[in-house]
Amino acid sequence: MSVTAQAAAPRRLARSRFTFDRLEVLGPLFIIPAILYVVVLVGLPFLLALYYSVSAYSIFNPSYTFVGLKNFREVMDSEIFRRTLANTLIFTISAQIIGLLLGKIGAMLLMQEFPGRRLARALIVLPWAVPVSLATLAWLWMFDSLYSVINWTLVAAGLIDAANRPQWLGQEDLAMIAVATVHAWRLFPFGVVIFLAGFTSVPQDVLDAATIDGAGFWRRNYQIVLPMIAPIIMIAVIFGTVFTFTDLSVVYLLTKGGPINSTQVLGSLAFQVGILSGDVAHGAAICLFLFPFLLVAVILLLRSLRRREI
Amino acid sequence: MAAVVVKDLRKVFGDVAALDGVSLSARDGEFLVLLGPSGCGKTTFLRIIAGLERQTSGDILINDEIVNDITPRARGVAMVFQSYGLYPHLTVADNIAFPLRTQGTPRPDIKRKVDWAASLLGIDHLLHRRPRQLSGGERQRVALARALVRNPTVFLLDEPLSNLDAKLRASARSELKQFQQKVGTTTIYVTHDQVEAMGMGDRIAVIDHGKLRQVGTPSEIYDHPADDFVASFLGTPPMNLVEHNGGLLGFRPEHFLPREMLDGAALSELPFRIDRMEYLGSERILYGALDGFQAKREVTAKLPAHVPLSGIRAGEWHKFAVRNAELRYFDRDGRRIVSPKEQAR
Numbered sequence: 026m027s028v029t030a031q032a033a034a035p036r037r038l039a040r041s042r043f044t045f046d047r048l049e050v051l052g053p054l055f056i057i058p059a060i061l062y063v064v065v066l067v068g069l070p071f072l073l074a075l076y077y078s079v080s081a082y083s084i085f086n087p088s089y090t091f092v093g094l095k096n097f098r099e100v101m102d103s104e105i106f107r108r109t110l111a112n113t114l115i116f117t118i119s120a121q122i123i124g125l126l127l128g129k130i131g132a133m134l135l136m137q138e139f140p141g142r143r144l145a146r147a148l149i150v151l152p153w154a155v156p157v158s159l160a161t162l163a164w165l166w167m168f169d170s171l172y173s174v175i176n177w178t179l180v181a182a183g184l185i186d187a188a189n190r191p192q193w194l195g196q197e198d199l200a201m202i203a204v205a206t207v208h209a210w211r212l213f214p215f216g217v218v219i220f221l222a223g224f225t226s227v228p229q230d231v232l233d234a235a236t237i238d239g240a241g242f243w244r245r246n247y248q249i250v251l252p253m254i255a256p257i258i259m260i261a262v263i264f265g266t267v268f269t270f271t272d273l274s275v276v277y278l279l280t281k282g283g284p285i286n287s288t289q290v291l292g293s294l295a296f297q298v299g300i301l302s303g304d305v306a307h308g309a310a311i312c313l314f315l316f317p318f319l320l321v322a323v324i325l326l327l328r329s330l331r332r333r334e335i
Numbered sequence: 336m337a338a339v340v341v342k343d344l345r346k347v348f349g350d351v352a353a354l355d356g357v358s359l360s361a362r363d364g365e366f367l368v369l370l371g372p373s374g375c376g377k378t379t380f381l382r383i384i385a386g387l388e389r390q391t392s393g394d395i396l397i398n399d400e401i402v403n404d405i406t407p408r409a410r411g412v413a414m415v416f417q418s419y420g421l422y423p424h425l426t427v428a429d430n431i432a433f434p435l436r437t438q439g440t441p442r443p444d445i446k447r448k449v450d451w452a453a454s455l456l457g458i459d460h461l462l463h464r465r466p467r468q469l470s471g472g473e474r475q476r477v478a479l480a481r482a483l484v485r486n487p488t489v490f491l492l493d494e495p496l497s498n499l500d501a502k503l504r505a506s507a508r509s510e511l512k513q514f515q516q517k518v519g520t521t522t523i524y525v526t527h528d529q530v531e532a533m534g535m536g537d538r539i540a541v542i543d544h545g546k547l548r549q550v551g552t553p554s555e556i557y558d559h560p561a562d563d564f565v566a567s568f569l570g571t572p573p574m575n576l577v578e579h580n581g582g583l584l585g586f587r588p589e590h591f592l593p594r595e596m597l598d599g600a601a602l603s604e605l606p607f608r609i610d611r612m613e614y615l616g617s618e619r620i621l622y623g624a625l626d627g628f629q630a631k632r633e634v635t636a637k638l639p640a641h642v643p644l645s646g647i648r649a650g651e652w653h654k655f656a657v658r659n660a661e662l663r664y665f666d667r668d669g670r671r672i673v674s675p676k677e678q679a680r
Contacts (some may be wrong), residue, residue, distance in 0.1 A: 071364075161428050228418060230418065230419070231420045231422060233367070233382075233385075233416065234419075234481075235433075236387060236407070236408070236418075237385055237412065237434075238434035238437055239407075239437035240433075244437060245680050248424055253423060255424075
């Protein structure tokens with residue numbers, strides 16, 4: 026007995042070899058990039074915006090003077106800002122409705138069996154995946170005052186008079202329709218994917234039960250399927266709203282906010298005032314008007330996510 | 336009168352025939368069980384009767400009317416699904432009321448009928464809950480109440496007990512049977528579980544590979560199987576089948592007993608080599624081989640556990656016997672040959 030005890034002095038394994046197996050090491054290591062990202066690219070700019078919005082800072086006079094809420098008052102008194110706020114809401118809501126409606130229809134079509142369905146499902150994601158600048162440049166040509174393929178088609182179809190072609194980006198009401206359309210087009214694949222996920226999550230038994238219980242197409246859709254996938258759609262709506270509300274790329278690339286600020290949104294106005302015109306303080310104040318809206322959206326989002334878990 | 340009649344039903348998926356010419360009728364008020372292994376076409380059969388799928392050919396009659404081209408809602412059938420198919424966003428009361436609402440039933444009638452169905456199934460206290468707050472057994476009752484509430488011509492039940500745990504299944508089985516007897520609605524019940532089929536069915540239809548193998552009462556199916564498939568599908572362990580005169584000879588394990596346990600004449604003695612024994616509490620299963628017979632599977636004998644195992648040991652031969660009346664004969668293709676004696680009966 027004593028012989029074996031002497032021989033079997035247990036060897037200690039080197040702890041360092043398993044450093045990355047330890048949760049207290051691995052956990053922080055994995056979360057650090059996310060924390061850095063949020064702090065450096067979200068938190069810091071937000072604090073800077075707060076800091077500049079209560080100052081008289083501009084690139085022509087880069088000294089810090091505290092002016093309190095003066096910038097906010099001035100911004101709210103401005104006709105352009107009020108128009109921009111209204112535009113932002115119209116832009117966001119209409120793009121949301123069109124994008125999700127098309128998304129639902131697209132998803133219902135893609136639920137059907139047809140040859141090439143897998144290819145169609147893959148291609149439908151393109152508007153979402155293409156870089157926004159490239160896609161918007163293509164749309165810019167389609168809306169061009171001279172070479173618009175949309176107008177060409179409408180003329181060829183005899184729907185409009187060649188001499189009286191709509192100036193998609195030159196008329197106030199049409200310009201808003203144009204930017205909302207492009208953004209809805211960008212949102213549409215997202216809507217399709219969300220609705221597809223929703224539709225496929227509804228068990229076939231439930232649909233069959235509804236059919237046997239006497240529900241036709243509409244009743245099955247609006248009394249069974251839609252209420253069942255409502256939490257998923259809710260997330261899509263909130264996510265899409267945030268995505269649209271904060272977007273300035275489509276507006277900036279298509280119209281630069283014009284004509285006469287008719288398509289100006291909060292993002293593009295803040296960019297114009299704060300960066301292009303160098304009035305950093307007012308730009309920051311305009312930017313911060315995004316905050317209350319986004320806060321509400323985020324609270325709703327987190328709530329609906331939590332409700333789904335229960 | 337027959338509530339549901341099916342004539343020469345065929346259903347083809349691609350080049351596979353899920354149903355290959357099935358003719359069957361469910362009598363008024365009958366509890367008819369469709370029994371078969373998974374993938375035999377029994378669920379397809381039910382879905383076609385419900386109108387969820389269209390048959391390739393053949394006719395379906397409900398209450399003596401051909402319903403081939405009639406939508407599910409107009410057929411007057413109710414179906415309970417394997418996973419119940421309850422509407423998760425609606426309360427129990429709204430789930431039960433749904434088929435009434437689609438028919439445009441007046442509101443007071445809906446309330447009355449929902450209460451009636453709920454009390455019949457003992458779920459009155461659950462009416463305000465949602466399906467996910469219910470146990471499996473409760474969900475099953477809600478599904479039944481929803482099926483019951485609009486007085487269907489026929490209930491179609493697709494393995495409704497398979498999602499319950501074993502203990503609950505036994506009690507749900509007898510409850511379901513009592514419920515069906517109480518309401519008296521013709522019921523077609525699909526299962527792969529022979530215990531459910533034997534225990535609940537007024538008649539059993541055995542289906543395999545899209546073909547109807549036999550229809551009959553549980554005892555007809557068990558005691559007089561029409562072919563070797565039915566013989567070997569029912570019973571645990573199933574009927575012993577050994578080659579004999581170019582056909583098959585069959586006998587149930589419980590009829591295959593030590594020679595000394597049987598008295599009288601008209602016996603067939605069969606020397607049995609016991610390879611191993613299983614003790615199952617109430618019975619013993621003996622596995623082995625026969626002398627002079629080629630068996631399709633291991634030959635088994637089932638002895639009540641209270642019988643003393645005098646002289647029966649694993650690895651040894653023992654003289655076993657079957658009463659001749661318990662022997663079944665099948666031809667080369669597996670179809671039963673009625674012995675002269677039985678024909679006379």
